[in-house]
Amino acid sequence: MTPASKAMLTKIVVGAVWLFAVVWPMTGITPQGFEFGKAISIVGFAMAAVLAGLGLWKLRQKLDAAGFKPFTALANRCCGMPPWLWRGLLLAALLAFPFVSSRYGQDVAINVLVYVTLGLGLNIVVGLAGLLDLGYIAFYGVGAYTYALLSIHYQLSFWLALPLCAVMAAAAGVVIGYPTLRMRGDYLAIVTLGFGEILRIILNNWMQLTGGPNGLLGIKPAAVYLPDPENGWEFVRVLLKSPEAQYFLVLAIALFTVVSVRRLADSRIGRAWEAIREDETAAAIMGVNTFALKLLAYSLGAVFGGLAGAFFSAKMRFVSPGSFTFIESAMVLAMVVLGGMGSVPGIVLGALALIALPEVFRDFENYRMLVFGAAMALMMLFRPAGLIPAKRVGRRSEEAHS
């Protein structure tokens, strides 16, 4: 047995024991006495999944070594295709999705796309600029309430309100970021956590404006003007209420986010964010205005949270503080970390994994958060840089030597 596979085996055994220690007390200690079956089956499933994953991985390595490289060949073929072609195919698939999917599938897809937008927004802050933000959902809330209030009190159309939601979220980002971004690391995380909670408490208590815990009702859905074939192709106002319509709306927002975040990451600003993430003092010595750029990362991240929030409120036609709890922030952060910080496809996959998978495993319901936590921990053991690590994430010198 090679040392590497020995180390892997140790990891798996330790992982299984640890998972059992976490799962058993919650599932096995009952008023009727101790019970082991459930915990064992959960651990068994988890380990089977890990082993299957590892097996596939090994198989791929073996095949690679044997010169049979279907994945690499496929990847080469994909990369050999002009980018516009595979982008076009992907887009076509995304556009066709609602027509081949059930109502339920559409709902899940809408949810995934909302979280893709949130994940990519948070990725600017966490993945690019390297600032740990535990209160990101506050900006989702700002966007949602901004559209809710504008729609209820001023009957403002969704399209006019959308940029205002982005501006309000960005302003909230500046207001929260200005006093906090001078802090580093752990302190920043704690303070952003606090601000996230403050926002939720304000929403809960500012009765006249927000309706408190009862939330706000009567928000208008988004509307578009489309030519109506039955009415002599005259333009008529269509409310985007059906799941298909909402899917296309959020798809547009998510695609806009993907394109913007990609561009930002490749820009001079993106490079400066990465430098700050790597070594803030060294970045300052290179002439990077670290404070202004961190504030920019924070408020640009907030913009996408605000857009997602506006969509959320137009879709639900109801908002209440209950949708903007810490657990949501944690969820979005988990997507970013799980998927691979700084990597756009990784975050899309992370959102898929965290939203779609729990839907698949509905049975877990009560243990969802537990399974979720366990999955995160195992992930960190086996793929510490995320499912699809960002391309530029190389190994640090210390790691390379160890």
Place this chain on the structure above:
Amino acid sequence: MSAPILELRNLSAGWGSAPAIREVSLTVERGEIVTIIGANGAGKSTTLMAISSILRPMSGQVLYEGADTASVAAEKLPAMGLCQVPEGRRIFPRLTVAENLDMGAYFRKDGDAVRHDMEHVFELFPRLRERRDQKGGTLSGGEQQMLAIGRALMGRPKLLLLDEPSLGLAPLIVEHIFAIIRRINEESDMTVLLVEQNANLALGLAHRGYVMETGRISMTDTAENLLQNPDIRRAYLGE
């Protein structure tokens, strides 16, 4: 005669509430190589961080090209020609060599000249050219030091602050790096303020030197005189 490029007047600065350097005064004239030597914890790096405005003076002044830098933000200094190669290199480990060099020219808008300067850095350090698309963190210690110096050169400094470029490197690489420092000083007329623990090497390269002990300047002289000073030889050259 024009003002010295750098002058510290009774500068006190530090990381917490107590100053780590006290009443430090020194001058660096244009075109000179000046070194600060001293033992661990003497306050050499603190001095450079105060010059780069990362630390603010508790009292006293930093004059760069005759002007007080108290109101100048740290990130404005590279554009004014003051660049630092910080202690421990501090390159950006997950950016490639070329991206690291680009960061050194972050404030510059003259793209063509930046590309030209990168070529120049690659001429000075051919190993960097071979590794231009490799992550900074995967370079060897010596290559990282070359990258750190190259990155600072990308800002076209008038005054280059160098903090212990010899740290942890094999003698041959140190010699190579010191030869290049001398070359850029002579060819590009770049002023250098060099902090070193390796007093022998530093005094061999520099024109003048300052000796720092527990946060204060204890002695200053020409490099030759310092090299011959028996106290210095005993304390810093291991005799």
